[in-house]
Amino acid sequence: MTPTPTDITEEFTRRDWQGDDVTGTVRLAMIGLGWWTRDEAIPAVEESEFCETTVAVSSSKEKAEGARELAGSITHGLTYDEFHEGVAADAYDAVYVVTPNGLHLPYVETAAELGKAVLCEKPLEASVERAEKLVAACDRADVPLMVAYRMQTEPAVRRARELVEAGVVGDPVFVHGHMSQRLLDEVVPDPDQWRLDPELSGGATVMDIGLYPLNTARFVLDADPVRVRARARVDDEAFEAVGDEHVSFGVDFDDGTLAVCTASQSAYQSSHLRVTGTEGELEIEPAFYNRQKRGFRLSWGDQSADYDFEQVNQMTEEFDYFASRLLTETDPDPDGDHALVDMRAMDAIYAAAERGTDVPVDTDVDSASDEA
Amino acid sequence: MQFGILGTAGIGIESVIPAIQASDHAAAAIASRDETRASAVADEVGIPTAYGSYEALLADDSLDAVYIPLPNSLHADWVRAAADHGLHVLCEKPLTASADETAAVFDYCEDAGVTLMEGFMYRFHPRTERAAELVASELGEVVSVTSNFSFRLPDGAENIRIEPELAGGSVMDVGCYAISAARLFLGTPDRVYATTTDTRDCGVDTRMSGVLEYDSGATARVESSFDTPETQYYRVQTTDGWLEAKTAFNIEPTASAELTYATDGRVVTETFDPIDNYRREVEAFARAVETGETPRIDREESVDLMRTIDAVYESADTGRAVDLN
Numbered sequence: 001m002t003p004t005p006t007d008i009t010e011e012f013t014r015r016d017w018q019g020d021d022v023t024g025t026v027r028l029a030m031i032g033l034g035w036w037t038r039d040e041a042i043p044a045v046e047e048s049e050f051c052e053t054t055v056a057v058s059s060s061k062e063k064a065e066g067a068r069e070l071a072g073s074i075t076h077g078l079t080y081d082e083f084h085e086g087v088a089a090d091a092y093d094a095v096y097v098v099t100p101n102g103l104h105l106p107y108v109e110t111a112a113e114l115g116k117a118v119l120c121e122k123p124l125e126a127s128v129e130r131a132e133k134l135v136a137a138c139d140r141a142d143v144p145l146m147v148a149y150r151m152q153t154e155p156a157v158r159r160a161r162e163l164v165e166a167g168v169v170g171d172p173v174f175v176h177g178h179m180s181q182r183l184l185d186e187v188v189p190d191p192d193q194w195r196l197d198p199e200l201s202g203g204a205t206v207m208d209i210g211l212y213p214l215n216t217a218r219f220v221l222d223a224d225p226v227r228v229r230a231r232a233r234v235d236d237e238a239f240e241a242v243g244d245e246h247v248s249f250g251v252d253f254d255d256g257t258l259a260v261c262t263a264s265q266s267a268y269q270s271s272h273l274r275v276t277g278t279e280g281e282l283e284i285e286p287a288f289y290n291r292q293k294r295g296f297r298l299s300w301g302d303q304s305a306d307y308d309f310e311q312v313n314q315m316t317e318e319f320d321y322f323a324s325r326l327l328t329e330t331d332p333d334p335d336g337d338h339a340l341v342d343m344r345a346m347d348a349i350y351a352a353a354e355r356g357t358d359v360p361v362d363t364d365v366d367s368a369s370d371e372a
Numbered sequence: 373m374q375f376g377i378l379g380t381a382g383i384g385i386e387s388v389i390p391a392i393q394a395s396d397h398a399a400a401a402i403a404s405r406d407e408t409r410a411s412a413v414a415d416e417v418g419i420p421t422a423y424g425s426y427e428a429l430l431a432d433d434s435l436d437a438v439y440i441p442l443p444n445s446l447h448a449d450w451v452r453a454a455a456d457h458g459l460h461v462l463c464e465k466p467l468t469a470s471a472d473e474t475a476a477v478f479d480y481c482e483d484a485g486v487t488l489m490e491g492f493m494y495r496f497h498p499r500t501e502r503a504a505e506l507v508a509s510e511l512g513e514v515v516s517v518t519s520n521f522s523f524r525l526p527d528g529a530e531n532i533r534i535e536p537e538l539a540g541g542s543v544m545d546v547g548c549y550a551i552s553a554a555r556l557f558l559g560t561p562d563r564v565y566a567t568t569t570d571t572r573d574c575g576v577d578t579r580m581s582g583v584l585e586y587d588s589g590a591t592a593r594v595e596s597s598f599d600t601p602e603t604q605y606y607r608v609q610t611t612d613g614w615l616e617a618k619t620a621f622n623i624e625p626t627a628s629a630e631l632t633y634a635t636d637g638r639v640v641t642e643t644f645d646p647i648d649n650y651r652r653e654v655e656a657f658a659r660a661v662e663t664g665e666t667p668r669i670d671r672e673e674s675v676d677l678m679r680t681i682d683a684v685y686e687s688a689d690t691g692r693a694v695d696l697n
Contacts, residue, residue, distance in 0.1 A: 006506075006510060009638065009640070010635075010636055011636045011637070012636065012637060012638040013637060013638075302498065302644060302645040302647070303498070303502075303642050303643060303644045303645065304642065304643045305640050305641065305642040305643070306640065306641040306642075306643070307638055307639070307640050308638065308639035308640070308641070309637060309638040309639075310637045310638070
């Protein structure tokens with residue numbers, strides 16, 4: 001029997017991915033101690049069931065050692081050089097890489113060589129080529145690689161995916177996605193930050209936040225992008241080097257769904273994802289900010305339902321998912337190949353914005369990463 | 373089906389006649405004791421035939437059914453008269469003024485071979501159907517129901533709602549909805565306690581507050597009055613959560629309806645598109661006539677509702693709990 005909306009949304013925040021057989025703790029090394037690691041990641045690990053932070057890695061010994069204050073479980077503070085040398089490698093099982101995008105590769109390479117599982121922040125790297133090398137390094141060393149798309153363990157998004165799969169909205173026709181924030185005014189008030197350096201970030205808006213509607217749409221639809229079109233505009237000179245401050249892009253998916261997404265690093269904080277099908281509609285709004293309560297509305301037939309559910313810490317869900325996969329020796333998703341599709345799609349979006357034409361997305365990731 | 377309308381009551385003109393006209397059926401004739409009024413209303417609402425007496429309408433061979441929105445005390449006699457003419461009957465709530473009389477008119481209609489249904493339109497609203505389904509299947513065991521239908525009846529108005537001879541009163545007029553809702557979620561109570569007040573010295577209750585008690589341990593609190601701003605709701609408390617509807621009974625066909633419920637750590641508000649529940653009532657009645665199936669609001673429901681109302685009055689009169697078993 002096809003599950004009903006009521007069946008699917010029962011125990012809204014259930015961890016459908018967590019089996020009964022998970023025991024143990026995964027010890028994490030945090031690579032990079034920026035605000036995200038300090039304010040979001042380490043506190044989220046503190047709340048988790050299956051993880052603890054044991055090692056903090058940063059540019060200076062002082063900063064790394066100072067991280068001990070953030071969690072009682074932290075036993076080692078290492079410099080980046082010490083990490084590359086394999087210092088205290090027995091003190092952690094996995095790494096969480098949260099450096100600037102363009103610096104993911106060397107830390108992931110070292111982690112892979114040390115045989116550590118990798119949880120790497122999105123986007124995978126600053127360019128497709130470097131991202132391919134990153135995936136190849138993990139493949140070579142046969143270490144698990146998960147990319148930290150926290151929306152994929154957000155209950156609202158998982159329930160949306162289940163509702164779409166059950167056909168509750170009919171066949172998906174359109175996706176509308178949006179994410180915006182005021183990066184310089186409210187998030188990181190520094191015009192010299194790495195996100196605005198194309199070498200380190202690969203792009204400021206598509207790579208950092210445009211990725212949310214793109215990847216979440218892929219996950220909810222269980223479909224991949226095949227063709228994109230895009231526009232980008234810069235108002236603030238701080239964004240001139242990267243070239244993308246406000247962005248709109250269209251994505252054609254391989255299941256026929258058409259998506260329109262917008263993203264900005266200099267617009268009022270807002271986020272949503274809407275899937276309109278032949279028979280109904282799903283709306284997650286607000287959608288993509290861990291700090292904003294997620295809203296969820298399902299409309300079908302002659303009725304709509306607004307769900308008010310217990311909010312989870314997305315980062316705690318993500319860490320526990322990653323750890324539970326490692327503890328049960330199961331490959332975690334989203335993996336490197338999944339993330340490479342986004343890298344190619346974003347590369348195509350930047351190309352489309354520059355050329356003003358449609359650009360096809362090369363989704364044949366397996367062969368590409370094998371060659372790298 | 374060709375419907376005849378007995379009387380020119382507002383609910384007929386404003387709600388049920390337009391509902392019949394919007395359906396696949398027809399409002400073919402209307403009767404009033406005042407022929408001029410019958411003709412004027414027929415012209416106004418677009419009914420082809422007007423009669424100056426209810427008897428004359430019942431004798432019209434082209435009709436299949438009648439809709440009765442007369443004052444409560446007149447329902448039983450005209451249901452019987454319609455049945456005598458082989459007409460199926462959709463009669464406004466409350467069906468009669470007592471459980472015995474309700475059972476008697478059902479006997480009468482069964483003998484005459486016609487379908488009789490009491491008109492509680494809210495039972496045909498998709499929101500009510502969904503509420504019943506959720507309570508039956510999703511929310512655990514019902515612990516209590518609270519329901520109220522009250523509004524302010526203007527002072528000094530000559531009004532059938534407060535005439536003792538016409539079986540007026542807040543219970544008969546709107547409290548029956550609150551009791552109907554309690555029954556929808558909990559069934560027929562085992563004991564009833566109630567108190568009523570006649571704040572206008574008019575000979576009928578203008579306020580009622582009652583407790584319905586069930587042997588299972590569940591309870592319902594039901595209220596009605598003519599002395600407050602309009603309020604109409606039900607709230608169901610269950611072992612796993614709760615469910616609540618506002619504007620629960622008489623909702624405009626142009627208004628969307630909300631139903632909120634909580635269970636399993638989530639609160640869900642479902643919104644239903646505007647719908648004419650009178651039309652759904654008319655269509656369900658006509659379908660029951662055509663198929664010979666028992667209508668959704670059947671004899672048992674109407675008789676047991678009236679038994680509960682009888683018990684409310686008896687308890688209010690005697691100051692004691694009334695056993696229904």
